Each structure stands twice: as structure tokens, then as C-alpha cells.
Amino acid sequence: MNRRATTALLAAVIAAAGLTACGSDKDSSTDSKNTPPPAPTTAAAAPATPAPAAPAASAAARAGIPPKPDAVTQAVYIRALSAISPTLVGGKEDRAVSRGRDTCGTIHSFPNDHDKVVSITRQRFSGATQVTTEQAETILTVVQTHLCPKG
Template sequence: MNRRTAIALTAVVIAAAGLTACGSDKDSSTDSKNTPPPAPSTVAAAPATPAPLASAAARAGIPPKPDAATQAAYIRALNAISPTLGSKEERAVSRGRDTCGTIHSFPTDHGKVVSLTQQRFSGATQVTTEQTEKILTVVQTHLCPKH
């Protein structure tokens, strides 16, 4: 599942929760003598990643976001390859997690994994195949060591 789909689904869940929390505009003074006031609404907060999305991502081989120490080590390792790779940390982590999904999806096609990773990490500066191989090692070491 890509990041845009996850964001869109999260927005829908939050919007639905907001709509269910809305009350009516009915004037309560007409029946307040016989009817107790309604109990406060207890709408549960939506989880940071809804369970269906989290399990779908896990099935696709995309790991959860790393803890702060793991993320810092990952960014340091990327910056050792090229200082521009880890300059936008959230983007670098997202790309790395997506790369775990690619590794999971194509376990026997290393060429495809390299090609997709190279495309994913190339931005203003094109990464080389040699850099891509190093990126794959860093991603596997820090973000998806199970693969």
C-alpha cells in the first residue's frame, strides 16, 4: 500500500469519527425537565495507523516506523553514502520502508529490487548502481533485517 493511499484512508477514518461526534442543534430547554442531559460522547481516538492499514503494510513487507535510535543510525549510514540521501529524514525513512516492501515482493529478482530502489532514492541527484547496492545494505541492516 502506498503512502498516499494510507493517508487518504486515515483522513476518511478521522472524518467519519468527527461526523459521529457531532450533536444535534435541537433546543434542549423544551424537554430538559423530564429527560436527563445526554452523557458526554466517548469517541475513541483513531489509532496513528489504523489496524487494517498496519496489517496490510506488514503483509506487504513494510516494517513499522523505526524508533529514534534506529532512525538516527539509518540516516547516518545513508549520509555516509551520500550527504543528500538523508537530508530529509522522513522522506528517507519512507523510501527505506518502501524498499523493504520491494525486497519482500521480489525476493528472487535482485535486478528489479536494485532498479526500483535506484529510482526511489534518486532525486535531484541520480544515485549510481554502486550507491544503490550500499543503500540496499543499509535498508536491510536498519529497517528490515528480517529479509
């Protein structure tokens, strides 16, 4: 047998073995109606929870990034940002909230360097329109008031 034919035959055998190993529960459940289904194992009975979410949430909390605010808090925060400048939100509320939460992390990371926090905030919230230093100071107050964890 040549090499191509051997490879094709081997692939067919492997595919057939894979199909045989992956039998369906449909056939076994219709064979015996008097037999109760097997009891679920502990792993199958456990509720499916995304394991990475908890470590990611705690990592964010350790970095000073708060969870997403509730709807009322978000609305008040968005109104306060829009009062500084409507371009800060620009119809993209989720982005404005994300930037605010990240700013909480910056405040947490640089607690003794206010000038650096102001500079990073200014860059983070600048978009089509550049944010002034005075606006960045006001943004920081709004973020700390509405989004950052107290304490």
C-alpha cells in the same frame, strides 16, 4: 404561487425543521439540576479508535513495509545513508525513511530478483543526483540492516 416562491417556502420549512431537530444539550442540562445525566451508551463509551488504521497497518505489514522506526533506529539509519552520500537525505529525513520502508516492500515483493530490487532502489533514491548501481547495493544493505523486518 409561482415556482420560485414555492421553492423558497419549501427550503425555509426544511431549514426550520432541521433546526428544530438539532436541539442543544445546553438547554436540557440547565432545566433540571437534580436529574443525573443519562448514562452513556456502549457506542458512546467506547474509546474512539480510527478503524482504518489497523487494516492499513496490517496491509502494509503484509506488503513487507515495516512501521516507522523509533528515534534511535532512525538516527542510525540516516547516518548510514548520509555516509553513502549526503544527497540521499538532503535534510529530508522523513522522506529518506519513507523511501527505505518502501524499499523493504520491494525486497518483500521481489525476493528472487535482486537485479530488479537494485534497479528500483536506484530509481527510488535518485533525486538531484543519480544513484549508482554500487550505491544502490549499499543502500539496500543499510535498509535491510536498519529498517526491514527480520525473519
